[in-house]
Amino acid sequence: MGEEVLQISDLQVSYGGIEAVRGISLTVRAGEIVTLIGANGAGKSSTLRTVSGLVKPKGGKVVFEGEDITGKDSTYIVSKGLMMVPEGRRIFPNLTVLENLKIGAYLRKDELEKDIEMVYGYFPRLKERSWQEGGTLSGGEQQMLAVGRALMGRPKLLMMDEPSLGLAPIVVQGIFEIIRQIHEAGTTVLLIEQNANMALHVADRAYVIENGKISMEGTGRELLEDEKVRAAYLGSVE
Amino acid sequence: MEYVISVLLSGISVGGQYALIAIGYTLVYGILRLINFAHGDVFMVAGLMGIYLTSALPITVSLPLVILLTVLLGFTIERAAYKPLRNAPRMSVMISAIGVSYLLQNTATYVTGGQPMTYPTIPFLSDTVNVAGTQTKWVVIITPFLVLALVLGLTQLIHHTKVGMAMRAVSKDFETSRLMGIQVNSVISVTFIIGSALAAVGSILFFTNYPAITPMAGAMPGLKAFVAAVFGGIGSIPGAVLGAFIIGICETIIKGLPSAWDVSVFSDAFTFALLIIILVFKPQGLFGEAATDKV
Numbered sequence: 135m136g137e138e139v140l141q142i143s144d145l146q147v148s149y150g151g152i153e154a155v156r157g158i159s160l161t162v163r164a165g166e167i168v169t170l171i172g173a174n175g176a177g178k179s180s181t182l183r184t185v186s187g188l189v190k191p192k193g194g195k196v197v198f199e200g201e202d203i204t205g206k207d208s209t210y211i212v213s214k215g216l217m218m219v220p221e222g223r224r225i226f227p228n229l230t231v232l233e234n235l236k237i238g239a240y241l242r243k244d245e246l247e248k249d250i251e252m253v254y255g256y257f258p259r260l261k262e263r264s265w266q267e268g269g270t271l272s273g274g275e276q277q278m279l280a281v282g283r284a285l286m287g288r289p290k291l292l293m294m295d296e297p298s299l300g301l302a303p304i305v306v307q308g309i310f311e312i313i314r315q316i317h318e319a320g321t322t323v324l325l326i327e328q329n330a331n332m333a334l335h336v337a338d339r340a341y342v343i344e345n346g347k348i349s350m351e352g353t354g355r356e357l358l359e360d361e362k363v364r365a366a367y368l369g370s371v372e
Numbered sequence: 373m374e375y376v377i378s379v380l381l382s383g384i385s386v387g388g389q390y391a392l393i394a395i396g397y398t399l400v401y402g403i404l405r406l407i408n409f410a411h412g413d414v415f416m417v418a419g420l421m422g423i424y425l426t427s428a429l430p431i432t433v434s435l436p437l438v439i440l441l442t443v444l445l446g447f448t449i450e451r452a453a454y455k456p457l458r459n460a461p462r463m464s465v466m467i468s469a470i471g472v473s474y475l476l477q478n479t480a481t482y483v484t485g486g487q488p489m490t491y492p493t494i495p496f497l498s499d500t501v502n503v504a505g506t507q508t509k510w511v512v513i514i515t516p517f518l519v520l521a522l523v524l525g526l527t528q529l530i531h532h533t534k535v536g537m538a539m540r541a542v543s544k545d546f547e548t549s550r551l552m553g554i555q556v557n558s559v560i561s562v563t564f565i566i567g568s569a570l571a572a573v574g575s576i577l578f579f580t581n582y583p584a585i586t587p588m589a590g591a592m593p594g595l596k597a598f599v600a601a602v603f604g605g606i607g608s609i610p611g612a613v614l615g616a617f618i619i620g621i622c623e624t625i626i627k628g629l630p631s632a633w634d635v636s637v638f639s640d641a642f643t644f645a646l647l648i649i650i651l652v653f654k655p656q657g658l659f660g661e662a663a664t665d666k667v
Contacts, residue, residue, distance in 0.1 A: 212553035224548040241553040
């Protein structure tokens with residue numbers, strides 16, 4: 135295992151008195167895929183949103199590559215190489231596919247062409263639609279675009295918030311295949327998923343979040359085989 | 373015939389001047405969903421600055437300075453009165469805008485003593501020229517061309533530069549723009565800077581034509597420009613420009629009808645009636661998007 139890329143310690147986040155995250159600590163090491171699973175409202179998204187600088191934490195610490203980035207603004211955090219694929223894709227519907235990719239590399243100027251080709255290599259469908267407005271794409275294509283856009287920022291750590299949400303199973307499989315490829319190409323991934331089965335299969339390590347706290351952690355395989363996890367998050371899935 | 377030409381010419385010219393103000397409304401609305409009520413008064417202040425600065429400095433220095441100071445004013449208003457309310461309900465920002473509007477009007481009254489001030493004669497712009505048998509000022513001829521050039525430049529900026537791309541992104545989604553590393557507040561400042569600069573240019577053209585400036589002088593042109601922006605579909609630049617030309621031309625035609633008909637006094641009412649009729653049939657305006665509230 136590589137060195138620690140992201141270290142979250144005792145993170146607390148609250149929205150107007152409601153505590154969404156109540157002391158979460160976790161670690162992501164270089165080259166890993168780490169997944170956070172848990173029910174809706176458990177505090178997964180709040181954790182990611184805090185790491186990316188959209189939300190200021192109430193307490194705790196976020197360290198990225200040895201640097202304390204707690205409460206820093208998102209421009210700074212992005213400039214450090216931390217990109218997020220937001221929940222619900224959130225591509226820019228009024229920008230073309232190509233512009234959506236370019237805006238992912240907003241903070242840099244060099245070698246855009248090379249990275250655009252790299253993204254088009256992962257997602258040939260996007261290349262065909264290069265000049266279409268993002269809003270005209272299907273849900274699955276928009277998710278590809280959101281992932282491609284984040285890759286354009288050359289992330290050292292790629293965070294994904296529910297990339298499978300609202301997509302057809304076949305499309306979800308495609309997205310997870312891409313996550314695997316991106317990971318093999320050397321990108322570290324922190325993945326939030328409600329689709330625990332898919333997420334645990336792809337992950338090196340996983341954390342289970344319940345009511346704003348981590349209730350369990352282990353390798354993907356360990357959690358897949360855990361009775362409690364199976365009952366709560368995998369349902370009837372074999 | 374000469375009469376018709378002169379009416380049309382001045383309609384196009386007034387329309388162009390409204391257009392320069394209307395772009396400021398539509399740009400700010402596009403990005404903040406805010407009707408910037410102070411915009412017309414920024415236009416008025418630009419006019420007053422034109423009077424004071426040209427009396428002290430040569431035209432070649434004073435006019436660029438007018439544009440620069442108006443930009444500074446627009447930038448400062450946004451930072452002081454709107455930015456602190458970024459997460460407040462939109463209605464609060466609107467009230468803040470109304471407050472700024474009165475602040476500018478009252479300050480103008482304080483400075484000028486409330487007396488109408490006369491805009492200076494600007495060489496060349498104020499010179500007369502003979503077009504198809506009618507005498508008119510150069511400003512009337514130049515305005516539509518200048519407006520078109522500025523609008524073309526602006527659309528190039530918005531569609532073919534990085535900051536333009538950021539403006540379009542921010543207009544759709546603040547939060548995701550932040551996730552791309554975009555400084556949302558800087559992008560918002562840029563829109564205020566562009567809007568104010570265009571209003572300053574508009575003030576030079578407009579007040580050369582209608583040289584009396586009172587503290588209320590921004591209210592009516594501002595309102596007309598706002599109407600033009602709504603008419604064209606607020607948020608759309610081509611819409612605002614087209615709307616402004618239509619309103620300018622309609623109003624001068626009504627003003628120019630034979631005096632025996634006695635309708636010229638109703639020119640504003642007719643303009644607004646036209647707006648109401650169009651909006652009944654096309655509620656989004658000419659080029660507006662279907663109403664979506666930002667989430």
